[in-house]
Amino acid sequence: MDKTSILLQLAIIVIASKAFGLLARKIKAPQVAGEIIAGLLIGPSFLSLIQPSDFLTEIAEIGVILLMFGAGLETNLSELKKTGIKATLIACCGVFIPLICGTILYMAFYGASAVGTDEFYKAIFIGTILTATSVSITAQTLREMGKLSDIVGTTIMSAAIIDDVIGIVVLTIVIGFKDPTTNVPQVIINTVLFFVFAIIVGFIIYKIFKLVDKRYPHTRRIPILGMALAFSFAYIADAYFGVADITGAYIAGIILCSLDDSEYISRKMDINSYMLFGPVFFCSIGLQTDIKSLDTTILIFSLAFVVVGMLSKIVGCGLMSKVLKFNTLDSLKIGAGMMTRGEVALIVAQTGLGVGMLESQFFTAVILLIIISSITTPIVLKVLYSKG
Amino acid sequence: MDKTSILLQLAIIVIASKAFGLLARKIKAPQVAGEIIAGLLIGPSFLSLIQPSDFLTEIAEIGVILLMFGAGLETNLSELKKTGIKATLIACCGVFIPLICGTILYMAFYGASAVGTDEFYKAIFIGTILTATSVSITAQTLREMGKLSDIVGTTIMSAAIIDDVIGIVVLTIVIGFKDPTTNVPQVIINTVLFFVFAIIVGFIIYKIFKLVDKRYPHTRRIPILGMALAFSFAYIADAYFGVADITGAYIAGIILCSLDDSEYISRKMDINSYMLFGPVFFCSIGLQTDIKSLDTTILIFSLAFVVVGMLSKIVGCGLMSKVLKFNTLDSLKIGAGMMTRGEVALIVAQTGLGVGMLESQFFTAVILLIIISSITTPIVLKVLYSKG
Numbered sequence: 150m151d152k153t154s155i156l157l158q159l160a161i162i163v164i165a166s167k168a169f170g171l172l173a174r175k176i177k178a179p180q181v182a183g184e185i186i187a188g189l190l191i192g193p194s195f196l197s198l199i200q201p202s203d204f205l206t207e208i209a210e211i212g213v214i215l216l217m218f219g220a221g222l223e224t225n226l227s228e229l230k231k232t233g234i235k236a237t238l239i240a241c242c243g244v245f246i247p248l249i250c251g252t253i254l255y256m257a258f259y260g261a262s263a264v265g266t267d268e269f270y271k272a273i274f275i276g277t278i279l280t281a282t283s284v285s286i287t288a289q290t291l292r293e294m295g296k297l298s299d300i301v302g303t304t305i306m307s308a309a310i311i312d313d314v315i316g317i318v319v320l321t322i323v324i325g326f327k328d329p330t331t332n333v334p335q336v337i338i339n340t341v342l343f344f345v346f347a348i349i350v351g352f353i354i355y356k357i358f359k360l361v362d363k364r365y366p367h368t369r370r371i372p373i374l375g376m377a378l379a380f381s382f383a384y385i386a387d388a389y390f391g392v393a394d395i396t397g398a399y400i401a402g403i404i405l406c407s408l409d410d411s412e413y414i415s416r417k418m419d420i421n422s423y424m425l426f427g428p429v430f431f432c433s434i435g436l437q438t439d440i441k442s443l444d445t446t447i448l449i450f451s452l453a454f455v456v457v458g459m460l461s462k463i464v465g466c467g468l469m470s471k472v473l474k475f476n477t478l479d480s481l482k483i484g485a486g487m488m489t490r491g492e493v494a495l496i497v498a499q500t501g502l503g504v505g506m507l508e509s510q511f512f513t514a515v516i517l518l519i520i521i522s523s524i525t526t527p528i529v530l531k532v533l534y535s536k537g
Numbered sequence: 538m539d540k541t542s543i544l545l546q547l548a549i550i551v552i553a554s555k556a557f558g559l560l561a562r563k564i565k566a567p568q569v570a571g572e573i574i575a576g577l578l579i580g581p582s583f584l585s586l587i588q589p590s591d592f593l594t595e596i597a598e599i600g601v602i603l604l605m606f607g608a609g610l611e612t613n614l615s616e617l618k619k620t621g622i623k624a625t626l627i628a629c630c631g632v633f634i635p636l637i638c639g640t641i642l643y644m645a646f647y648g649a650s651a652v653g654t655d656e657f658y659k660a661i662f663i664g665t666i667l668t669a670t671s672v673s674i675t676a677q678t679l680r681e682m683g684k685l686s687d688i689v690g691t692t693i694m695s696a697a698i699i700d701d702v703i704g705i706v707v708l709t710i711v712i713g714f715k716d717p718t719t720n721v722p723q724v725i726i727n728t729v730l731f732f733v734f735a736i737i738v739g740f741i742i743y744k745i746f747k748l749v750d751k752r753y754p755h756t757r758r759i760p761i762l763g764m765a766l767a768f769s770f771a772y773i774a775d776a777y778f779g780v781a782d783i784t785g786a787y788i789a790g791i792i793l794c795s796l797d798d799s800e801y802i803s804r805k806m807d808i809n810s811y812m813l814f815g816p817v818f819f820c821s822i823g824l825q826t827d828i829k830s831l832d833t834t835i836l837i838f839s840l841a842f843v844v845v846g847m848l849s850k851i852v853g854c855g856l857m858s859k860v861l862k863f864n865t866l867d868s869l870k871i872g873a874g875m876m877t878r879g880e881v882a883l884i885v886a887q888t889g890l891g892v893g894m895l896e897s898q899f900f901t902a903v904i905l906l907i908i909i910s911s912i913t914t915p916i917v918l919k920v921l922y923s924k925g
Contacts, residue, residue, distance in 0.1 A: 155595055156602065156782065160768035167761050207543055207592055214544065369811060373555050376812060380548035394544065420808045423757060424764060 158199050159425070165191050166428035177527075181431055181492060182520045188435020201436045205429060212430030213496050214398040215422045218379035220313065220493070221402015222415045229307055236307035239469045243308060243487050244280045244315045246465030247458065251276030254457050258450050270326050274506040277323050278498050278515055279458045281316035282309045283491025283523075290527045291486065294534060301479050305486040308466065313493060317396050320497055324393045327504045336391070343390035344400075347382070351404040354378065362410045371410050372417035378405070393500055434495055437502070438512040451514035458518045459525065462488040482533050489526045490519050546587050547813070553579050554816035565915075569819055569880060570908045576823020589824045593817060600818030601884050602786040603810045606767035608881070609790015610803040612698055616691070624695035627857045631696060631875050632668045632703045634853030635846065639664030642845050646838050658714050662894040665711050666886050666903055667846045669704035670697045671879025671911075678915045679874065682922060689867050693874040696854065701881060705784050708885055712781045715892045724779070731778035735770070739792040742766065750798045759798050760805035766793070781888055822883055825890070826900040839902035846906045847913065850876040870921045877914045878907050 165187040173183025191198040199205075229236070255272035262268035288306060291297040297306070318340070325336030362371055379401040386397030405411055467484030475483065498515045501507030553575035561571025579586040587593075643660035650656035676694060679685040685694070706728070713724030750759055767789040774785030793799055855872030863871065886903045889895030 154772070154776075155598070156768040157772040157776075159599070160765045160772065163761055163765040163768070167758055167765075171758065204592070204595055210543070211547070370555055370559065373551055373812060373816075377548045377551040377555075380544040380551070384542070384545040384548065388542075388545075417808055417812065420805055421812050424761060424805065424809050 155204060158202075158205070159429070161191055161198055162187075162205075162432045163425065163428055166432050170428075177524065181495075182516070182523070184428055184431035185435045185438075185495075185516055188432035189438055189440065190435070191432070192436035192438075194435075194438065194440035199432075199436060201433065205433050205436070208426060209430040209433040209499075212422065212426035213395055213499065214379055214383050215376070215418055215426050216430065216492055217395045217398040217496065218376070218402045219415060219418050219422060221399040221404075222375075222406050222411050222418065224310055224403050224406045226403075226407055228303070229310060232303055232307035235473050236304055237311050238473065239304065239308040239466050239483065239487075240311035240315055242465040242469035243282065243312050243462055244319060244465075247279035247461040248273075248276040248319065250457050250461040251279040251454070254450075254453060258446065258453070270323070271506055273323055273326075274501050275454070275511070277316075277320055278494055278501070278507075279461065279490075279518075280312070280319055281490070281493040281497065282312050282462065282487045283489045283493060283519075290489075290530055293527075294530065296534060301475075301482050301486075304470075304475075305483055308483070309487060312487070313399075316493065316497075317393075317399055320500070321392050321396050324500065324504060324506070325391055327506060339390045340392060343386060343392045343396075346385075346390070347400045347404070351400065355404050355407070358405060358408055362408050366410060367413055371408075372414045375401075375405055375414045376418065376421075395496055395500060430499075431495070434499065434512060434516070437509050438516070440513075442510055443513060447510050447513065451517050454514040455518045455521050458490065459488045459522055478533065478536060482530065485526060485529045485533060489522045490515075491523065494519060543592060546590075546593070547817070549579055549586055550575075550593075550820045551813065551816055554820050558816075565912065569883070570904070570911065572816055572819035573823045573826075573883075573904055576820035577826055577828065578823070579820070580824035580826075582823075582826065582828035587820075587824060589821065593821050593824070596814060597818040597821040597887075600810065600814035601783055601887060602767055602771050603764075603806055603814050604818065604880055605783045605786040605884060606764070606790045607803060607806050607810060608701065609787040609792075610763075610794050610799055610806070612791050612794045614791075614795055616695060616698075620691055620695035623861050624692055625699050626861065627692065627696040627854050627871065627875075628699035628703055630853040630857040631670065631700050631850055632707060632853075635667035635849040636661075636664040636707065638845050638849040639667040639842070642838075642841060646834065646841070658711070659894055661711055662889050663842070663899070665704075665708055666882055666889070666895075667849065667878075667906075668700070668707055669878070669881040669885065670700050670850065670875045671877045671881060671907075678877075678918055681915075682918065684922065689863075689870050689874075692858075692863075693871055696871070697875060700875070701787075704881065704885075705781075705787055708888070709780050709784045712888065712892060712894070713779055715894060727778045728780060731774060731780045731784075734773075734778070735788045735792070739788065743792050743795070746793060746796055750796050754798060755801055759796075760802045763789075763793055763802045764806065764809075783884055783888060818887075819883070822887065822900060822904070825897050826904070827897055828901075830898055831901060835898050835901065839905050842902040843906045843909050846878065847876045847910055866921065866924060870918065873914060873917045873921060876917075877910045878903075879911065882907060 166184040169183035169187035169190075170180040171183070173180050173186070190196055193200060252272045252275065255275040256262070259268065259272075262272065288297065291302045291305065296302045321340050321343075322336060325340060358371070358374070361374070365371070379398045382397035382401040383394035384397070386392040386400075387394040405414060408414070463481070463484035465484075466487045467480045470480035470483045471477065494515055498507055498512060502509055554572040557571035557575035557578075558568040559571070561568050561574070578584055581588060640660045640663065643663040644650070647656065647660075650660065676685065679690045679693065684690045709728050709731075710724060713728060746759070746762070749762070753759070767786045770785035770789040771782035772785070774780040774788075775782040793802060796802070851869070851872035853872075854875045855868045858868035858871045859865065882903055886895055886900060890897055
């Protein structure tokens with residue numbers, strides 16, 4: 150591709166993303182939704198200003214890595230330790246109920262298939278997309294209502310974070326199945342080995358960063374080395390353990406999340422993300438969504454996917470909360486607070502597309518889920534909190 | 538290329554650049570020199586960890602655009618107007634004497650050639666590389682001595698900025714000659730048309746940005762739209778006027794340099810540059826420098842190039858200062874202050890490589906000039922200032 154035409158493409162993507170992102174915010178939808186719609190508009194579905202290309206895919210790939218590294222960096226480990234067992238149990242139900250429901254939904258539409266077949270793993274992948282709650286949307290809603298730090302708020306936040314971690318583990322294992330020659334135990338062993346590697350090497354790296362951070366606080370070298378760590382872990386995860394590269398980047402973020410300067414790193418990464426890599430990533434999802442190939446089945450499936458995605462979180466998290474002696478109203482609040490989906494669902498879907506476990510037409514379902522859940526959750530939470 | 542191996546390459550580039558950049562700073566050399574040496578080391582010349590690739594070239598291209606946009610943003614238009622005529626005259630001599638000397642030097646080594654031949658333009662291109670003083674290195678040296686704002690300091694700074702502008706114009710015209718089918722008047726007309734376009738459209742865009750800036754100061758949209766402007770102008774310059782894309786990006790920076798938020802934009806762009814795009818750009822210069830292809834002629838030429846590059850600035854700027862009634866010592870200070878070269882020389886060289894007007898072996902000469910002039914200038918200036 151011509152070098153200067155890359156510049157034109159980036160200019161179009163950046164302007165369109167920002168314009169539609171702001172528009173989305175105006176109507177209280179998540180900005181991300183606006184950026185995806187921008188991609189749809191300028192892509193092959195409508196205006197055909199931009200075609201998907203290797204270069205854009207590569208930039209989008211870096212964008213995902215930076216986003217997942219950022220998500221890891223924002224993890225509050227000490228908060229996690231405090232809320233502990235309860236949040237973990239809620240998160241587990243909030244992962245596995247949607248996982249199972251999503252899998253059954255796919256089979257209901259496209260036929261049940263035997264364990265081990267390609268279709269079976271595609272079904273599981275649809276379930277996997279439903280696992281990760283979007284921490285940022287949940288947090289913002291609670292913050293606006295001043296309910297972020299009470300017992301329900303803390304539980305939701307912790308569960309949402311743990312649910313990300315469990316979701317990533319599930320994704321890692323599911324992705325491990327992509328190669329038909331590998332057997333299930335091998336995939337699980339590789340995943341465990343990666344986490345063992347991450348804990349040992351991560352601990353050493355954390356100590357080194359702590360030293361550097363103490364001696365040279367707030368210097369450029371810290372975010373730069375942090376970013377290099379994210380790239381390296383993403384590479385090592387994929388190349389040596391067969392684990393998804395985004396898992397590696399996320400773990401790199403968690404390794405550094407307890408540094409004094411973690412917020413400093415996070416801020417610098419954030420600027421890198423929102424200026425160029427983030428818009429290209431979200432836009433490229435719109436670019437890859439082929440609206441012309443949608444049939445009635447997909448449209449009905451997408452609506453069912455949205456309903457199942459939202460209800461399964463309420464049921465999974467709510468029931469477990471009830472079991473853990475929360476009252477019914479609080480259990481509903483926790484369930485509703487967990488039903489928003491966001492970037493991570495898209496990243497999971499994108500990863501599935503990359504390894505051939507998801508077809509691009511299913512992006513419509515994921516995008517709809519993100520938009521509808523992000524708009525619904527604040528409304529439902531406000532109604533629930535108004536009752537006491 | 539494999540997607541994850543891109544991540545590994547970026548990690549290696551980022552870590553090596555930062556390490557050698559810091560090392561360079563330790564020994565008082567410019568960080569940029571360290572980053573280039575990092576590229577030499579990890580590239581085909583030595584370790585062969587990284588090979589030049591389309592992807593890296595494209596990232597480097599974005600890096601140059603961001604660097605030139607940043608350079609434009611840092612221009613102080615009102616300062617320029619004040620120092621006015623004197624600085625312009627000094628800058629002119631500081632551009633044309635090195636331009637002529639560089640051209641003659643090339644002809645002395647590789648044979649004189651008739652006007653209009655490829656070899657002739659190659660000779661002129663060598664001269665063009667010598668035109669642009671590095672504002673940042675000059676400024677830092679003067680700042681450290683507390684001499685930035687006296688009459689000599691202001692004159693040096695203004696002349697260095699004007700010399701960038703003139704240098705860019707010269708580059709633009711020289712690059713215009715690359716296509717043998719275009720005739721000289723056409724190139725000059727296109728260049729003039731581009732500047733007319735830039736002034737008219739730039740004025741309108743400046744007014745729009747001023748409105749947005751007033752209504753939404755310090756919001757993300759300002760640097761994002763600024764970056765999009767840089768990409769668009771780079772594209773328009775190249776695609777519609779045959780003007781170098783870096784000229785477009787530089788002009789985009791100048792258009793926005795008088796905004797209240799110009800420093801805010803500049804800071805955000807700077808983070809984007811130093812985290813990833815900048816290191817990839819400087820490293821890729823090292824990657825492209827093929828040390829194995831160097832012969833004795835090139836080595837001797839490089840040393841001569843360094844001497845001519847430094848002396849021609851002292852002679853050009855110093856003589857004109859003397860003509861303008863500065864005393865001999867101050868004239869020498871001005872000449873010595875103007876002899877540092879930096880990023881812009883590399884960017885010019887890179888552009889020449891892209892259009893086939895420069896061979897990669899000449900990078901050695903440019904890199905040597907940057908390193909030696911950056912180390913020498915502070916020393917010479919200190920000696921001159923110690924005399925009064």
